Amino acid sequence: MNPFIKNKKQLSIFITAGFPTLNSTTNQILELQSKGVDFIEVGIPFSDPMADGVVIQESSSKALSNGMNMDILFDQLEAIKNDVHIPLVLMGYLNPVLQYGLEKFLIKCKDVKMASVILPDMSFEIYERFYQSLFEKYEIPMTFLITPTSSDERILKIVESSKKSFVYLVSHTSITGNKQTFQENLLERYSEIKALCKNVPLMIGFGISTKNDVEKAHKSCDGAIIGSAYIKSLIEKRDLVRELTP
Amino acid sequence: MEKIKKYTEVDDLGFYGHFGGAFVPELLRDNLEELTTFFLEIENDNAFQNEFLSLLKYYVGRPSPLYLSQKLSNEFKCPIFLKREDLNHTGSHKINNAIGQILLAKKMGKSEIVAETGAGQHGVATATVCALMNMKCIVFMGEKDIERQAPNVQRMKFLGAEVIPAKSGSKTLKDATNEAIRYWINHTNAYYLIGSVVGPHPYPAMVASFQSVISKEIKSQLKEMTGTENPTKIIACVGGGSNAAGAFFEYYDSNVELIAVEAGGLGVNSGYTAATSVVGNPGVLHGSLTLLMQDEYGQVVEPYSISAGLDYPGIGPLHAYTIQIGRTKSISVTDEEALKAAKKLAVYEGIIPALESAHAIAALEKLKFESNDVVVVNLSGRGDKDMETYLNLDSY
Ligand SMILES: Cc1ncc(COP(=O)(O)O)c(C=O)c1O
Numbered sequence: 001m002n003p004f005i006k007n008k009k010q011l012s013i014f015i016t017a018g019f020p021t022l023n024s025t026t027n028q029i030l031e032l033q034s035k036g037v038d039f040i041e042v043g044i045p046f047s048d049p050m051a052d053g054v055v056i057q058e059s060s061s062k063a064l065s066n067g068m069n070m071d072i073l074f075d076q077l078e079a080i081k082n083d084v085h086i087p088l089v090l091m092g093y094l095n096p097v098l099q100y101g102l103e104k105f106l107i108k109c110k111d112v113k114m115a116s117v118i119l120p121d122m123s124f125e126i127y128e129r130f131y132q133s134l135f136e137k138y139e140i141p142m143t144f145l146i147t148p149t150s151s152d153e154r155i156l157k158i159v160e161s162s163k164k165s166f167v168y169l170v171s172h173t174s175i176t177g178n179k180q181t182f183q184e185n186l187l188e189r190y191s192e193i194k195a196l197c198k199n200v201p202l203m204i205g206f207g208i209s210t211k212n213d214v215e216k217a218h219k220s221c222d223g224a225i226i227g228s229a230y231i232k233s234l235i236e237k238r239d240l241v242r243e244l245t246p
Numbered sequence: 247m248e249k250i251k252k253y254t255e256v257d258d259l260g261f262y263g264h265f266g267g268a269f270v271p272e273l274l275r276d277n278l279e280e281l282t283t284f285f286l287e288i289e290n291d292n293a294f295q296n297e298f299l300s301l302l303k304y305y306v307g308r309p310s311p312l313y314l315s316q317k318l319s320n321e322f323k324c325p326i327f328l329k330r331e332d333l334n335h336t337g338s339h340k341i342n343n344a345i346g347q348i349l350l351a352k353k354m355g356k357s358e359i360v361a362e363t364g365a366g367q368h369g370v371a372t373a374t375v376c377a378l379m380n381m382k383c384i385v386f387m388g389e390k391d392i393e394r395q396a397p398n399v400q401r402m403k404f405l406g407a408e409v410i411p412a413k414s415g416s417k418t419l420k421d422a423t424n425e426a427i428r429y430w431i432n433h434t435n436a437y438y439l440i441g442s443v444v445g446p447h448p449y450p451a452m453v454a455s456f457q458s459v460i461s462k463e464i465k466s467q468l469k470e471m472t473g474t475e476n477p478t479k480i481i482a483c484v485g486g487g488s489n490a491a492g493a494f495f496e497y498y499d500s501n502v503e504l505i506a507v508e509a510g511g512l513g514v515n516s517g518y519t520a521a522t523s524v525v526g527n528p529g530v531l532h533g534s535l536t537l538l539m540q541d542e543y544g545q546v547v548e549p550y551s552i553s554a555g556l557d558y559p560g561i562g563p564l565h566a567y568t569i570q571i572g573r574t575k576s577i578s579v580t581d582e583e584a585l586k587a588a589k590k591l592a593v594y595e596g597i598i599p600a601l602e603s604a605h606a607i608a609a610l611e612k613l614k615f616e617s618n619d620v621v622v623v624n625l626s627g628r629g630d631k632d633m634e635t636y637l638n639l640d641s642y
Contacts, residue, residue: 008428047545048531049417050427051271059413069543094269099544120271121530125259145272173273176430 002037003087003115004166006201010038010223011214011244013230014091014205017042017076020234025073026080027101035241038223041118044092045071051120053177055228061101070100087115089143094122102131106138116143116165124158135203141165147173148189155196166201169193169221171208172205177228180207182216190220211244253498253568254454260447261535263571264486268446270533273431277438277566282448284354287381289455294349301345302459305378306335310340310460312467312622317594322610324619327477328597329464329493331626336371338600338627339457339489340441344371346456348379351437358382358436362412362426364391364419364485365555365602366398368441369625373407383407384436386425388418391554396630416548419558442486443562446533450491450562457492464622465496470495472620479503479613482624483605484576485520485555487562489626494551506565509551510578520549521578522561523569531559537566552581552635553601555627583608585639588629599629600633 013032017025024124025042032040045060045068052060077088090109097105097119109117117140122131124144135142141164146155159167169190171180194202204217205225217224226240233240253262260266268278287292302308311330331339351359359381362524363369369385376383385402389411394397395504400411415421423444430438443450443457464477480497482490484506485507494504511519519525529538531546539547551557561569570572579587584601587608592598599607603626615621629636 015330048424050424050433050532051273051587061414064545093530095538095540095546096544099529099540099542121268121269123268123272123275126267126269129259147272147275149276150272152526155465173434174432175273178432244372 002164004201005038006060006199006222008222009218010203011241012039012041012203012225013037013241014041014043014225014227015207016045016056016063016231018045018063018066019059019231020062022066022068022072025076029080029088030083032241033084036245037086037241039087039089039115041089041091041225042094044079044090046071046093051076051092053175053228055177055231059231070096072113074108082110086115086216088113089116089118091118091206094119102134106134106140109140110138111220114140115174116141118143118145118168120145124161144166145170145192148186148193152196155193155204159197160246163202166203167197169202169204170223171204171206174207176206177205179209180213182213188214194220214244252574254495254564256447256451261285262527262564262567265536265566266447266450266534269530269535270433270446274446275317277430277434278446278448280354281318283532284350285448285452285494288350288353294353298346298349298585302342306341307333307589308343308459309463309467310334312464314471315325315595318610322615323619324615324617326610327468328625329460329622331460331489331624332597332599332603332628334376336367338367338371338494338631339460340368340371341374342492343441343453343456343488344368344375344439347439347452348375348381349542351365351381351439352379354437355439356381358384358433358443360384360386360426360433360436361438361439361441362386362419362558363420363441364388364422365553365596365600366391366395366402366631367555367600369409370398370401370405371443372439373402373405375531378403378409385409386429387413387548388412388416390417391419391422394533394635395554395631398434418548418554420546423631427532428624434513442488443491443535443564444486444560448594450534450564453488454491454495454564457488458495460489460624461494464493468622472632475621476500476502477620478504478623480624481507481609483556483626484561484565485508485558485600485602486560489624491562491564493622493624497570504568504574505613506569506576506607507554507605508576508578509556509605510580511550511552513534513580514578518550518557519578521559522559523576524578528561534563536563537561537569540634553584553605555600555602556605576609577609577612579605579608583611588636597625598629599625600629601632603627
């Protein structure tokens with residue numbers, strides 16, 4: 001069974017583990033869950049996040065200087081695993097995972113009940129050639145990114161491998177935190193992509209920040225993922241989830 | 247019979263052995279595919295190759311001389327040749343690659359170029375070819391490097407480029423590269439003109455191919471001067487490794503000893519070093535799996551070298567591969583040794599080398615030579631940009 005749900009307007013939040021304080025990870029997860037967030041991406045901070053804008057970059061370097069690392073993160077997730085009832089997804093750049101040891105990482109993911117893993121700088125081809133068998137051995141489903149310009153053929157291939165997770169649609173070609181503008185032609189493409197996804201949920205992220213954005217996202221996709229705007233709201237001490245939900 | 251793979255050949259995913267590949271987010275996939283297609287096309291495109299070679303000859307001033315240094319030869323008791331990349335237009339080997347890639351960008355119909363730079367030599371080379379080809383030019387440069395390589399910042403600006411400081415991390419080449427990649431993700435119509443044999447496939451293979459002109463020339467020049475094409479040793483400094491890849495390229499499949507000189511900084515065990523092959527281990531940075539300076543959790547460690555062009559925590563995947571299998575030997579040279587070598591070359595030969603290239607000269611002191619050795623040192627660039635550093639040394 002797929003823990004990610006199709007055809008229900010979902011809201012997902014990306015947090016940077018260890019930001020704003022080292023031990024804030026678990027409280028944030030539980031609080032977001034209690035506010036009705038449908039699933040959460042837990043970001044593993046990395047020193048050189050090449051696809052991230054300033055907000056997530058700075059939250060990552062703060063988290064690292066707070067002392068966050070993979071061991072501490074897994075301990076934190078272990079401590080709340082029985083209190084979390086929504087899917088959690090670990091998201092991060094490949095290098096910290098490789099250095100930790102992919103096999104050890106996957107075993108830990110299973111222990112702390114991660115629903116999926118997103119490694120944006122690991123392409124589908126590299127996954128297939130080098131890592132797929134390990135992910136399958138430990139039954140951790142990968143989630144892959146696609147963009148509006150990804151070919152239909154490629155999308156279908158990724159959908160085929162995502163039966164137990166979802167497809168992550170990057171709203172527009174840009175690093176995180178750059179405002180999305182939802183032009184008509186993009187909305188059309190999103191709908192086409194949703195059709196290609198068949199039973200696999202399609203979640204959209206990158207640059208989504210307002211209630212209006214979320215509503216637009218829900219017209220063509222199954223869920224909206226918010227990252228930079230959430231991190232910003234933490235810094236500004238605003239309750240973003242309340243602002244975004246009816 | 248199965249064809250024997252050459253050291254410089256990559257597999258279908260861009261790997262040299264276990265190193266290389268394209269580890270990039272989906273956002274850059276279309277760009278890299280397009281680039282790969284064009285790169286494969288130009289390899290067999292005579293018109294392209296002719297234009298490339300013609301610009302190298304009439305604009306860059308190639309072939310660069312192969313100069314026999316009498317004084318170094320006397321000191322080390324074997325012939326020591328300097329491959330004079332410092333005499334190229336703009337003052338270093340970086341222009342070879344910049345010419346190749348700007349022609350490729352033109353062929354791809356691009357009109358905006360983005361680049362990173364460390365010492366500023368690649369930035370100047372890029373700004374130069376952009377002026378030549380009427381293209382918009384944006385160069386990211388670490389804030390720390392902007393300070394220590396000020397003359398090159400002024401040159402880039404005079405040539406019409408926009409220089410944007412990279413303020414994150416160590417504020418050096420690594421961070422400038424992050425910013426250039428981010429810019430490229432946001433402006434997928436721009437062409438990313440990378441400056442070394444690093445980054446995702448096809449960049450390492452492409453840059454190595456454009457720089458291979460260095461070893462092609464060494465072959466014919468040595469043949470003319472000594473009667474044989476092969477030296478016994480070739481020495482080149484390695485930041486990302488483009489001048490070394492160029493100087494080694496034609497010699498990988500031979501028994502010539504290839505010596506890559508890394509920046510030891512204050513010493514390889516001091517915690518202030520850029521000697522990646524000594525203190526690094528396999529990891530992914532800037533789109534390729536290579537040797538990388540990192541901590542036990544895979545966070546990239548900030549490198550250190552007095553030389554901005556060598557101050558990088560990684561190394562090109564071709565070098566990672568050939569060092570790992572023992573084809574290339576790596577050694578390291580400290581700041582102090584490089585500075586001494588720069589002064590030595592200046593007073594011996596009247597040649598002021600770039601700080602980067604001074605590392606290659608300093609390596610001579612660390613190697614043993616026999617009288618039947620024939621040595622080529624790749625003098626990758628000139629020292630004009632480093633005069634402030636050189637003059638601040640009171641020991642002179
Ligand atoms: C003169 C010179 N040599 C060497 C380098 C190092 O680059 P690479 O290792 O790619 O040759 C630089 C880089 O800025 C340079 O300016």
